[in-house]
Amino acid sequence: MTNPTTVSAMTPGGMGAMAVVRLAGDGAVAALGSMFASHSGVAPESIEPDRLTYGRFVDRSDEKDPANGETLDDGIVVVRPDARGGHSVDMTVHGSPRVVERLCLLAKRAGAVLDPHPSEVRSTWTTIDAEVASALARAKTRRAVRFIARQRTTLPAELERIATAYERSADEGRTQLARLIERSRRAQTLIDEAQVVFTGPTNAGKSTLINRLFDRARSLVSPQPGTTRDWVDAEVAIDGIPLRVFDTAGWRERADALETDAIARGLEQLRNADAQVIVLDGSAPFPTAFLNHLHAHLDPNRAIIAMNKADHRAAWRPDRLPAPGSPVIATSGLTGEGASELRATLSQMLSIVEDATLPTLLSAGHIDRMSQLLSDEAGPICAQKLRRQCSARIPAESAPS
Secondary structure: OOOOEEEOOOOOOOOOOOEEEEEEEEEEHHHHHHEEEEEEOHHHHOOOOOEEEEEEEEOOOOOOOOOEEEEEEEEEEEEEEEEOOOEEEEEEEOOOOOHHHHHHHHHEEEEEEEEOHHHHHHOOOHHHHHHHHHHHHHHHHHHHHHHHHHHHHHHHHHHHHHHHHHHHHHHOOOOHHHHHHHHHHHHHHHHHHHEEEEEEEEOHHHHHHHHHHHHHOOOOOOOOOOOOOOEEEEEEEOOOOOEEEOOOOOEEEOOOOOOOHHHHHHHHHHHHOOOEEEEEEEEOOOHHHHHHHHHHHHOHHHEEEEEEEEOOOOOOHHHHHOOOOOOEEOOOOOOOOOOHHHHHHHHHHHOOOOOOOOOOOOOHHHHHHHHHHOOOOOOHHHHHHHHHHHOOOOOOOOOOO
C-alpha cells in the first residue's frame, strides 16, 4: 500500500463545540466503513465526493451486539479523492475529548496510523479549508455544522464566479462581492451565536418569560421585585441558531447604588445586542419613566416589545409605545401565551441565511479581508486574489491546530 492510512484530530477535542477527525490514505474509506452507518443507508464506498452524509459513529467491538454496536456520536462525513489515488475523509463530531479519542481508536483498530501532528495534511489546506476547520470548532448547533461543512465546496465555487465577474467588469465584480459580504455578516449569528438582551422594569416578569421561552430555569425567579440584581447569561438555541441570552437587572427609579451600577451594565449589553427584548408588565400602569430612560438605547430595528402578563387584564394599549416599527407581542411567562410567536420573531429578526446551500464567508477576519477588495480598482488583480483563496496552500504553521 503506497499511501498508508492515517487518522488525525484536525481540531483538537475540547477546544470547541465540534471537532474534525480526518482519515487519509488508500484505506480511508474502508476504515470509515468499519465505524460509520449513514442515516440514508448509503455505503461509505458509494458516498459521492464532497457530499455531506449524516449518520452515526459506531463501536462494533461489543461481542454481544456486533451488528449494531455502541453509538459514540452522530456526525457528518465528507469524502474526497486525494492527489495520490486514495481518499481523505473528514468526520465532524462533537468536540468532547472522549469522542475524539474513541474515534481515533476505532480508526487505529481498522488499520490507520495515528498522526498526532498532521502538519503535512494541514499544509495542503487552502484559506477556505482553514476557515471551515476553524468555524467547525466554534459551531454550537447541528444546523451550524451542516451550514459550515457545505462551505468547503460552495464558497470556492462562489469566489470563482465572482473572480470571473471581475474579469468582465470591476463594477460587476464589486457588486457580487458586496452581496457575498452582506450575506456573510448576517450568517455570523449562526456560526458565532447572537446576543439577545432582555430588559424591563422590576417585576415585569423578565426571568419567568425567559425560562418559559427556553424551557430552562437559569434565571432567578421570585415574587419580590428586583430579584435580578445583575445580568445573568445563558447559552440556548432557537431553530438551530445559537444564542447567548442576557437577563438584565430590572429598572426602577429609586435604585440603590448597587442596582444603579447593574442597570448601567445592562444598558451596555443592550446597546451591543443583536436583538433587544423589552419586557413590560401590561397589567401595571404605563411605564412612562422606564421608556423615557430607555429611549436613547432602543433600536426599533432590533427591538421586540413583549407586553407581558397577558393572563391579567391589560391596563394600557400597545399604540402608546414609542417604537412603532418594533413588533409588539402579548406574552405570559406564567401560561406560555405568545412564547412561540416571540421565538419565531426572534429567529426572523436575526435574519441569518436561510438557504443552507448559499455560500458565505465564515469569520469576521475573512469578511474584513474580502472587504478590502471592494476599493481595489484593478479587476484582474481582484480576480487573482479571489482565486488564490481557493487554490493557494497555506503554511502548516498558519493552519488551525
